[in-house]
Amino acid sequence: MEIWIWLLVALSIALCPIIYNVFFHPLRRFPGPRMAGATSWWKAYKEVFQQETLAQLLFDLHRKHGDIVRIGPNELHFGKPSAFHDIYHGTNRWDKDEGLYRTPGVRSGSFVFLKYKDAKERREVLQPMFSKRSIQNVEGLVWRNANRLATAVTKANAENCSIDLLYAFRSFTLDTIMYFTFGNCVDALDAQAFSDPLIVAMDASLRALPILKNFPLIRKVAYSLPPSLIMKTLPDAERLAPRIYRVRAIIEEQLQKVLDNPEKLDEALHQTIFHRMLDPNAHRSKVVPDSVKLHDEGLTLVFAGANTVADTLLMGHWNLLNQPDLVARLKAEVFSVWPDLEAQPNLKDLEALPLLTATIKESLRHIPSGVSLTRVVPPTGAVISGQTIPGGTTVGMAILHVHQSEEIFEDALSFKPERWLGEDAKQLEQWLVPFSRGPRMCFGVNLAWCELYIAFATLIRRFDMALDGTTAADMEWRECIAAYYPNRHLHAWCQPVEC
Ligand code: HEM
Numbered sequence: 001m002e003i004w005i006w007l008l009v010a011l012s013i014a015l016c017p018i019i020y021n022v023f024f025h026p027l028r029r030f031p032g033p034r035m036a037g038a039t040s041w042w043k044a045y046k047e048v049f050q051q052e053t054l055a056q057l058l059f060d061l062h063r064k065h066g067d068i069v070r071i072g073p074n075e076l077h078f079g080k081p082s083a084f085h086d087i088y089h090g091t092n093r094w095d096k097d098e099g100l101y102r103t104p105g106v107r108s109g110s111f112v113f114l115k116y117k118d119a120k121e122r123r124e125v126l127q128p129m130f131s132k133r134s135i136q137n138v139e140g141l142v143w144r145n146a147n148r149l150a151t152a153v154t155k156a157n158a159e160n161c162s163i164d165l166l167y168a169f170r171s172f173t174l175d176t177i178m179y180f181t182f183g184n185c186v187d188a189l190d191a192q193a194f195s196d197p198l199i200v201a202m203d204a205s206l207r208a209l210p211i212l213k214n215f216p217l218i219r220k221v222a223y224s225l226p227p228s229l230i231m232k233t234l235p236d237a238e239r240l241a242p243r244i245y246r247v248r249a250i251i252e253e254q255l256q257k258v259l260d261n262p263e264k265l266d267e268a269l270h271q272t273i274f275h276r277m278l279d280p281n282a283h284r285s286k287v288v289p290d291s292v293k294l295h296d297e298g299l300t301l302v303f304a305g306a307n308t309v310a311d312t313l314l315m316g317h318w319n320l321l322n323q324p325d326l327v328a329r330l331k332a333e334v335f336s337v338w339p340d341l342e343a344q345p346n347l348k349d350l351e352a353l354p355l356l357t358a359t360i361k362e363s364l365r366h367i368p369s370g371v372s373l374t375r376v377v378p379p380t381g382a383v384i385s386g387q388t389i390p391g392g393t394t395v396g397m398a399i400l401h402v403h404q405s406e407e408i409f410e411d412a413l414s415f416k417p418e419r420w421l422g423e424d425a426k427q428l429e430q431w432l433v434p435f436s437r438g439p440r441m442c443f444g445v446n447l448a449w450c451e452l453y454i455a456f457a458t459l460i461r462r463f464d465m466a467l468d469g470t471t472a473a474d475m476e477w478r479e480c481i482a483a484y485y486p487n488r489h490l491h492a493w494c495q496p497v498e499c
Helices: 003-023 034-038 041-049 054-065 081-087 116-130 132-137 139-158 165-182 197-206 209-214 216-224 227-233 243-260 262-267 273-277 291-321 324-337 347-351 354-365 425-431 445-462
Strands: 068-072 075-078 382-384 387-389 394-396 463-467 491-496
Touching: 003 034, 034 041, 034 068, 041 054, 041 068, 041 209, 054 068, 054 075, 075 081, 081 382, 116 132, 116 273, 116 445, 132 139, 132 445, 139 165, 139 445, 139 491, 165 197, 165 243, 165 273, 165 291, 165 445, 197 243, 197 291, 209 216, 243 262, 243 291, 273 291, 291 324, 291 354, 291 445, 291 463, 324 347, 324 354, 324 445, 347 445, 354 445, 445 463
Parallel strands: 075 394
Antiparallel strands: 068 075, 382 387, 463 491
């Protein structure tokens, strides 16, 4: 047969799925960009080649196409805030979607378990460590790290340097979650300019996420080789090894220290997460997971717990530093429970402060959560936003579409803590969903709030801060599973207060 006939056959085979997706797929009746319905390459093109955040594009797409937009051959995004509660409802035991949750390259771990059953079993092991009472036991750890943060900021200021607040906050949250997980940490807070190799590596690895998410084959190859092998065999690995391996290698080192010497955990000042992970009685099966599974859990906990809290601190401080009046009122409020610098308050005192609490809520509303948290509709189908959705469809919504909804939040893009102090604040609470909702909602909530109270109070009480030329363009962010900031991000001068 002539070569052109073979080419024609190959082309027809390649076109078959596109023809099916456009003309015969059960989702063909849902509106959206034609290319998005035809092929998953549309999403890949937007996220990888145009480096767009889909959730931001989706504001326009929802305006054009309505409340439901088809953004992949088998995927719908919902834009009406009430749809969030339809999808992430407490009774929905829907699977997480492989397309998104395989991105980190691990198959087990609380965040990435696809099946509710597996997630529930692991949650039974870990959740007791995150209860309000357990978190009271790590309050000391959080204060210690907040004080280390303040010391490092003071030192940098004495050297006439402004502070890279993104890296400073990430160092604080990384040391905290890592110590809480493994009973040891990399001491990122001690690194010059908050640039510990792990902080730099984690930041760089975030930029690879769009490729890893959209190209499963590249992801499989990249993750199939053990990081230790890559680090050993690649010439000049320290400089050349993809940053993502570096992150894994460092976390593996922390875990190995624990596995080699489990009794070392007892030297920690409180119970750690790995105390529980390594206790056979904590598991339903009475068996401790193998070392790969332990590593996967350690990695996902560190990723889930570090950047999210740091992003909230970042967005809060960016907005505060643009509103000096608000900072003055906050300072006065924090001062009321912390008059003497040497006698720091406890978490309970901070939790009673209305303006500080409202500021944290408003910061959580402003976090860059642009990923559609995708779920798979069960075979029986479901009703979402008043529409019947066929079983097997991937559905989701980015939290941003709830938090920036003008239908719910008046002047939604403005940072106004007062909205959480007004008469209708109680009603608004149901629309503050930074930790998501339902059976897969975040179980790090209490730790997150503890870190946020203590870090906000520490910086507000101990420093007079001013922007070091940061502009709105510097604060641009992108996200396809975890946010990163392609520009300069937040830098501020931090002058320690005397008393
Ligand atoms: C402000 C801080 C935080 C925010 C905004 C946040 C947000 C979220 C969100 C939206 C989810 C649901 C993701 C999904 O549906 O796939 C989630 C899940 C999760 N978060 Fe957080 N989180 C924060 C802090 C933490 C902390 C401190 C930890 C501690 C390790 C943590 C651990 C987890 C875990 C393990 C999951 C997966 C739960 C599951 O799928 O069953 N998070 N988080």
